[in-house]
Amino acid sequence: MSHSPLIGRLIEALRCLPGVGPKSAQRMAYHLLERNRDGARRLAEALVEAVERVGHCRDCRTLTEAEVCPLCSSPRRDRSLLCVVESPTDVQALEQSTGFQGLYFVLLGHLSPLDGIGPEDIGLDRLAARLDGGEVQEVILATNPTVEGEATAHYIGEMVHSRGIRVTRIAHGVPLGGELEYVDGGTLSHAFHGRREV
Amino acid sequence: MRTELRPAYILHRQPYRETSLLLEAFGSDAGRIGLVARGARSGKGASRGLLQPFVPLLLSWSGRGDLATLTAVEARGGLPPLTGSALISAFYLNELLLRLLQRHDPHEELFHAYELALRRLTAVPQQPEWTLRLFEKALLQELGYGLLLEHEAHGDAVIQPAVRYCYHVQQGPLRDASADLHGPRLHGATLLALAAEEGADERVLAEAKTLMRTILAQYLGTRPLRSRELFRQTYAGRTDVSAAHQEDEEL
Numbered sequence: 001m002s003h004s005p006l007i008g009r010l011i012e013a014l015r016c017l018p019g020v021g022p023k024s025a026q027r028m029a030y031h032l033l034e035r036n037r038d039g040a041r042r043l044a045e046a047l048v049e050a051v052e053r054v055g056h057c058r059d060c061r062t063l064t065e066a067e068v069c070p071l072c073s074s075p076r077r078d079r080s081l082l083c084v085v086e087s088p089t090d091v092q093a094l095e096q097s098t099g100f101q102g103l104y105f106v107l108l109g110h111l112s113p114l115d116g117i118g119p120e121d122i123g124l125d126r127l128a129a130r131l132d133g134g135e136v137q138e139v140i141l142a143t144n145p146t147v148e149g150e151a152t153a154h155y156i157g158e159m160v161h162s163r164g165i166r167v168t169r170i171a172h173g174v175p176l177g178g179e180l181e182y183v184d185g186g187t188l189s190h191a192f193h194g195r196r197e198v
Numbered sequence: 199m200r201t202e203l204r205p206a207y208i209l210h211r212q213p214y215r216e217t218s219l220l221l222e223a224f225g226s227d228a229g230r231i232g233l234v235a236r237g238a239r240s241g242k243g244a245s246r247g248l249l250q251p252f253v254p255l256l257l258s259w260s261g262r263g264d265l266a267t268l269t270a271v272e273a274r275g276g277l278p279p280l281t282g283s284a285l286i287s288a289f290y291l292n293e294l295l296l297r298l299l300q301r302h303d304p305h306e307e308l309f310h311a312y313e314l315a316l317r318r319l320t321a322v323p324q325q326p327e328w329t330l331r332l333f334e335k336a337l338l339q340e341l342g343y344g345l346l347l348e349h350e351a352h353g354d355a356v357i358q359p360a361v362r363y364c365y366h367v368q369q370g371p372l373r374d375a376s377a378d379l380h381g382p383r384l385h386g387a388t389l390l391a392l393a394a395e396e397g398a399d400e401r402v403l404a405e406a407k408t409l410m411r412t413i414l415a416q417y418l419g420t421r422p423l424r425s426r427e428l429f430r431q432t433y434a435g436r437t438d439v440s441a442a443h444q445e446d447e448e449l
């Protein structure tokens with residue numbers, strides 16, 4: 001089926017979204033045009049504005065339209081705790097579930113020697129400057145439990161250590177409510193090696 | 199063409215399309231292979247956490263040509279997760295394999311050497327160097343560039359531990375008589391330690407590193423090894439005594 005050019009262009013554009021193939025893009029396009037033109041206008045305006053104005057926070061590198069993000073500028077956060085994560089969505093995940101009251105630093109990636117991604121590509125010079133600022137007393141490494149995340153954690157760990165600041169790594173283990181039998185071997189062995197005194 | 203549950207390791211992975219992974223794997227009898235793992239980044243499938251470098255795996259795949267399709271993955275177990283400097287050393291092993299192996303060339307001996315190196319890295323993570331040297335030796339051997347370690351390059355003279363040699367990249371160890379020879383200078387003891395795979399002291403480690411670096415540079419070309427760079431950067435900032443020591447002994 002051929003669409004008129006503008007509709008075709010809209011369908012093509014919608015396909016840049018994750019998980020959207022030709023079929024769902026077509027469904028979305030026709031839904032917006034037939035039933036929800038107001039919604040479509042709001043979406044378009046929000047998209048344009050966000051793309052133009054959202055940048056990175058000066059302090060933690062997360063996405064924000066302000067120079068300093070609301071978290072970093074909040075007077076209620078504990079400025080001596082700094083949690084290092086790989087992506088802005090990790091910040092959201094931790095905020096929603098942990099009750100962590102410190103600040104974050106977002107790497108926007110991880111070290112990956114075989115892809116040529118080195119320390120300077122994930123803003124570690126800025127992290128170093130932050131550590132040298134003297135406010136931070138503990139760094140919590142919450143990079144992903146992949147080998148790259150682990151290498152990143154090790155690298156930052158060394159950086160923090162050399163400045164005499166306390167550094168911790170989040171624990172990895174069996175999911176709550178899970179059964180050992182069904183947990184994959186890698187997780188189980190991590191959990192086993194990271195066992196602790198009760 | 200189907201291959202069922204063969205021992206293998208992932209050397210490298212990168213995202214492919216929305217939910218899949220492109221894998222570079224190293225199989226015990228298949229050598230280096232390219233695989234597509236469809237849907238490996240989505241859902242909660244057990245394979246998601248498994249398809250990572252340095253995890254002993256059993257892989258099944260089907261298809262011919264340059265890129266086969268991964269059909270099953272199981273953990274073989276037996277290797278605790280790598281951490282710290284051992285992990286960065288292990289990246290170096292993978293980078294060497296990716297740079298020097300051709301796809302579909304079986305290297306069974308090398309697979310065992312790789313597995314042994316990973317085991318040694320987990321067992322003694324503080325001293326990765328000697329493990330790396332022995333792996334490099336096995337790698338050169340497998341590629342057909344094996345080192346001459348027990349005899350001099352010309353004639354049958356046996357290497358003497360206390361004598362200094364010049365290791366000529368093409369020819370092998372030469373008696374270090376003339377100054378115009380090109381190649382790393384080292385003691386016979388270093389060559390013999392590499393041959394016997396034991397007896398590494400600090401001098402042996404330092405000399406063996408220079409030797410392997412010079413030889414490998416011949417085959418690696420001019421592009422620098424990123425994992426070596428990362429290792430250097432990791433310990434460059436440290437100021438205590440053990441760090442200075444370690445920086446000196448980078449990969």
